[in-house]
Amino acid sequence: MSEKNNISRREFVKIVGAGIAGLVVGIGAGYVAGRGGGKTVTVTKTVSPTSGKQTGPSIPSKPLKIGYMYFMSGPFGTYGKMASAALEIARDEINSMGGVLGRKIELISKDEADRQHVIDNIVKMVKDEGAEILVGIDSSGDSLKLIKTIEQELQVPLIVTHAATPKLTECGKRKFIFRISMYEEPIDLAAAKLVAENYPNAKRIANIGPDYAYGWDSWAVFSKKLKELKPDVELLEPIYVKLGTTDYTSYIDKMISMKPDIVFSSLWGGDAATFFKQAVAKGLFKIIKAYINPMLGATDTLKAIGDSNVPSSGADIWGSGRYWFLYPPHDVYTLNKRFVEKYRAKTGEYPPYVAGTSYTALYAIKAAIEKAYAELGKWPDVDEFVKAMEGIVVAGPMGPIYVRPEDHQGMYYVYWGKLVKGGPRGFPFPILGDLAIYDAGEIFPPPLKTLVKCS
């Protein structure tokens, strides 16, 4: 696998290289594009960083208010807590460097768990509390619900850091909405490749996912791609369960009775952990070859699963996510190392993927504003900000992210990792061991093209 990864890595560097032309990066950070020594790409600052006390006449003096919304309570409440911790780290860093063109960042927030009032609350942050830019959104459904409100009513930029439905960016170009984080389609496409390449004998493929668009779309993308790569697979009747289901035992035994070789599952958060534990208890992993979960690379889920539940034999368990705190490796990519250390100092935990992407979002905002300032010599208005965001490259803990202008979608590599016990490696929870890295250029569909039905 390493040979192939070397190739894809080079592909990726090309894309980043393309984006680098004339780019402004808020952080001067070294990026080492490879594990254990490869070619080093240094992201150079073509425009001098605008940190410091830089206040022109056109720059407002009041703080820059950024509103964010995540699940702060309920079954997925940890996601918000983790993301907001990361946002606070980024805010403090930026503010200690003098803010964005001298404007300090101020964060305000609302709870996405209040499902009936997601839109109300977003509107409140903008109209009533004066948020100039929005960040966040955990649920795909909520992100789609917000499109109309953001694009037509509010007309403020929204940087999505978590919601992963292709429909958000790939079903028509949004004007004010950007997504800095990985979306589900490349991860699912990579999963299909992973299965096709590593499990040539696997025939029967089962699915259990949450009963909403994310669950259906993930299976649709994965299964379509897999059928294309490996026409002999048999796709079993997919199982969908209500979000927040706690008793999977009957489903698991039903699945066992279907005798699958591979189980694909897009369950996430607490649901993923609950399912996993019951699957262990029910011996599912003893009878299958591999378990593939695109959302397993979440530290909170892994913590809930616990080392004791990692089967020592049986199926390979693969997980992915938007960011894995051990990649790029700390010894070669100091930004990631620094972020993990800061996050641990603040929360006592290892950063989950939502932390990585939300942290990066603030730097993307900073970079875009400074880029626009460099070109226009003034604080950008909304349209100018949008223009600056398009094509920007920003370095986050996961490495540089290139924001594709055509669809406002952030691009970087996809990783898949195999679940191993964390204890022996010094972690208090299971971690993803050997990583398979899929280059963005290779795995991303072209902009505004998706296997998912858009209507």
Next chain:
Amino acid sequence: MSIDYALVQAINTLFYASILFLIASGLSLIYGIMRILNLAHGSFYMLGAYISYTAAMLWIGPTPAGFVAGFVLSLAFLAAVGALTERILIRPLYSKPSELQLLLTFALMIALDDVVKMIWGPEYKSFTKLPWGYMSIGHYSVPIYMLVVIASSTIIGLLLWWFFAKTTIGKQMRAAAYNPEIAAALGMNTDLLFVSAFALGSALSGFAGAMASPILTAYPGMGTDAIVLSFAVIVIGGMGSILGSVVGALIAAIARTVMVIVYPLLEVALIYIVMIIVLLVKPTGLFGKEIVERR
């Protein structure tokens, strides 16, 4: 369908029915004796789950001793919570319209969700280990823990039967359920009987939470789903009847498993369809007696 498969699904069903029975029997006995529909009953289930988590994961560790300590603690704690709830919150409302009792328990329900978040945080609390190992049935596997839960709830069911059939205080509760005024005038301490009944019902719910959470995990809001299912169970079985709770729980669990296997689309809906049919055909439930509203 192979016999192995049928067997494991039967065990899954019994496990689910056991939990439902424990919650619903508590709700049912409180209603039967005191005519109070406690909406916070599901929240007591949730509290039981968290206490068990605290004992087994935070204090003692996921050993059999930790789990057993969790069961016992949640039973005791929820008995106390139930007693205090009846004594302090509900008793002043006995003379008021029953809507107010319903609203008060609703208030308690939503408040307890947040209390749990304040103490334990909003995330899923998941037990990383089940005690007592696993058993194989064909190429299926069954955690012994599930069998322990089924056995425990069977024992609890028998104990409840024994309590109401054989002990004086159990019989006094039945007497008070029939006519609390006469019971009091004959010298029975009905205040104590009501507190005890409420405590017992609440303890059952807490115990259910403690038993369920190692497999089903604990999370804020788990009570809201549990209470509405319990309503279905006791309406089907008959409000106030312990045997009704057994049968109602079995019907709910069987309906669910069958739907999971045959037609998952209807899984969520079926229990309410059964509930509606029972209410229309036999409003007192399969084993219920006529319930006289009491003010």
Next chain:
Amino acid sequence: MKILVKSIWTKLGGIDVLRGVTLEISSTSSIALIGRNGAGKTTLLRTILGILKPYRGSIVVEKGGEQIQTTRMKPYKIARLGIGYVPQGRMIFPDLTVEENLEVAYGSPVPSDVLEWIYTIIPDLKKLRKRLGMYLSGGEQQMLAIARALVRRPKILLLDEPLEGLAPRIVKTITKTLRDIREEGVGLFITEPGNIKRIKPLAEKAYGIDRGEIVYSGNVDGILQDPVARRRIWGL
């Protein structure tokens, strides 16, 4: 022991059912309270027992030289002072057996000596021990209701229309039983809708009640001679 009822007023469902009732019940006498249906007899008993609270007046239990205010006391505490209650319509717990009915009133399985004592007074119950309350006949239920009131060995027994709705033969049996109980040194307070003949063998003294007011107090025969009481209670 004595129960002193001092000009109590009690409302039931917004109705003044008792309008200043004063009377005295003692453990050394057998008293009849005679009044039509709805005159306030049951309400009076329920007020004495603390099930209903008077909004004016007071009730005092005199016991062993002590004066105990029971006006605001909980019913079970009043009962435990030594007051037994045989409610109107018997109110036997239907899904408990005869012995269980006694057990719940006693508070634990009834000790054999108490049980023996009860069975000597009411021998008919012995063979019905295991029968459910709902399967007893009216007379049997009445026997059980009396037995149930006796298990705590009260000093005073309040009986609400114990002879009502029973066949003459059963009335005789119950009457005998009650006289035996009286012999055992238990005071009786018996309400009666108006049949002087059947209450006479049981009562040493009578009160007349009409529309929540005591309209007569004296010996049993005298009530028919009193023109006011006679008109108000019987209209004859």
Next chain:
Amino acid sequence: MNRVLEAYELRKYFGSVRAVDGVSFTLNEGEVLGIVGPNGAGKTTLLNIISGVIRPDSGKIYANIDGKKIDITGWPPPRLARLGIARAFQVPNVFTGLSVIDNVRAAIIGRRRQYYTLKSYDGGLETVDEEAWSILGFIGLTDKYALPAQELSHGERKLLDIALALALKPTILLLDEPTAGLSATEKDLIVDLVKRMKKEAGKSIIIVEHDLDVVFQVSDEVIVMYEGRILAKGHPDIIKTDPKVRSLYLGEEK
């Protein structure tokens, strides 16, 4: 004299209990028929049969209203009400949340079936109000018209209950223990009202009462029931001295 109500051999058994066991009687137009008897004699069951709450096991009831003789056996209360047989209840059966006048209006509107209109019930239906005020005047509750029924005294509620029955413009009025729960003075109000309903409003009335004193004051004929049967029947003065009745009530020797 017109017999507005005739009942023949009414029977109703509950299991082995013969609550009403072959009772026949007639009610003459403009007269008051009193039904008395000790507890459990079957008075209430009889009244429930006449007012249609209970269907008799056997027997017939006929009404002669507006010159037609109609078999009304087993008719439900609303149908009887439409025909002109209304009942007042032992426990005042009024609409506690409504004001006194609205109680009466509701009954008048119900009788007239005037409810599919968007006119206000609260003053918008003038003929209804006219009638309501006259009933309140007759019954003596005019001063309390605005009070919610739940704030009335028990006696006033009894009056309102009778007012509801009167609002149905009945030919025959069935009164179930109209003085139960009343004080001695309130009782006289009712006695007076019953007399006026007979004399001034020309109602034919059946009254079931425990208080013989009341019955003797108002009735033209009295039926004494015992164990489901008629023990004696006749003019109040005759009944008063009937030894069977005295024995029944006082336990005196026959």
Next chain:
Amino acid sequence: MQRRIRVSTWIIDLYSVIGVIALLSVLPLFISSYYTRLVAVGILYGIAATGFNILFGYTGLLSFGHAMFWGLGGYIIAIGLIKLGLSFPLSVLLSLTILVLVALGAGYISLRHTEIYFAMLTLALSQLAYAIMLKWRSLTGGDEGLYGIPRPLGTITHYYYLILLVSLITLIVVWLVLRSPIGLAFQTIRDNPGRAETIGYNVRRLRLLSFLISGIVTGIAGIMYVPLEGAITPEALYWTFSAEIVFMALLGGTRAFLGPFIGGIVYVFIRDYAMDITEYWLFVMGVILAILVYILPDGVVGTIYARIARLQRLKR
């Protein structure tokens, strides 16, 4: 005898409705568009609670499933607008038609009982509707619900006035019905169904009528809410929302005509405030509700009415 009747409380209610709506109509001039939206939500909650109260406060039936009408009204207009591509008026018409059918069906079934069994039947029916909306993915979007629902009249403020107009009409129609003999009939059934029957009312038919009107009014609120929010999820039908509707009605007072309407608005503002001061806002709501139960069982408006009534009586 011909004394003049004291001014009818119904006239006071009408003036209150007009006064409150007038007040609400100038409100957007003074508050931000966020608060305009919030008030709009409050108004619609108020209408939903008013609908509920026709059944509960006036007819004496405690429904524990009124979220069904709110949610179905919302879902059907959303389906009409985005799945069937109907115009706004046509979608409203479709939604109302289906609401009538559902209300008649649900009423026919649940009115076989009263009191606790009625509450349980309405609960079961609404949970069934919830399950159907959750699972009929092709039509309802499943868990995720429907979104991107266009709002007629564009801006919030314009739509606010449409909501206000609809609310005014709805309140006046409800007012007309409740002060008509039908409303009196409902109240007689609430107080004493047996007697209502004997004085000539067809109790079952009138209960069904009340259920129908009640369901439609709550449904209208749901219909208007969805274009405001632009989205709907199955939570709109979950039983806890039914309980919230009960909460709103009792908050305002079920014995006062405007009680539930004011209750809805107050509810939204309490919640908004609670959410601002703490993430544990549900706890705050629970405590407020509990306090209400003990000290203000007649609700906010109901208590004011009772005070006024007592003053009036003292004067006379």
